[in-house]
Amino acid sequence: MSIEALAMAGADYLECGIDLEVWEADGSTQPPPPHLLEGKISSSTEAGTKSYNDKKEMNEERVMKAKIREWVKAVIGCWLP
Numbered sequence: 001m002s003i004e005a006l007a008m009a010g011a012d013y014l015e016c017g018i019d020l021e022v023w024e025a026d027g028s029t030q031p032p033p034p035h036l037l038e039g040k041i042s043s044s045t046e047a048g049t050k051s052y053n054d055k056k057e058m059n060e061e062r063v064m065k066a067k068i069r070e071w072v073k074a075v076i077g078c079w080l081p
Contacts, residue, residue: 003023006016013020
């Protein structure tokens with residue numbers, strides 16, 4: 001179990017018998033997951049937001065094109081017998 005998990009559970013590392021100096025010197029620290037690295041958070045979040053915004057804009061564009069087509073048909077219908 002990681003120190004972080006113990007901390008989230010409210011455990012005290014001293015009561016669990018964890019010696020931080022030995023733990024750090026042992027090299028048992030793990031690198032952070034990729035999604036927590038600096039720069040990765042914003043890019044993944046932006047990618048998700050961008051994807052959502054792109055889909056929303058595409059849908060709005062389709063709706064607008066459909067409205068324009070209907071308007072053009074109505075205008076042409078006024079001029080044709």
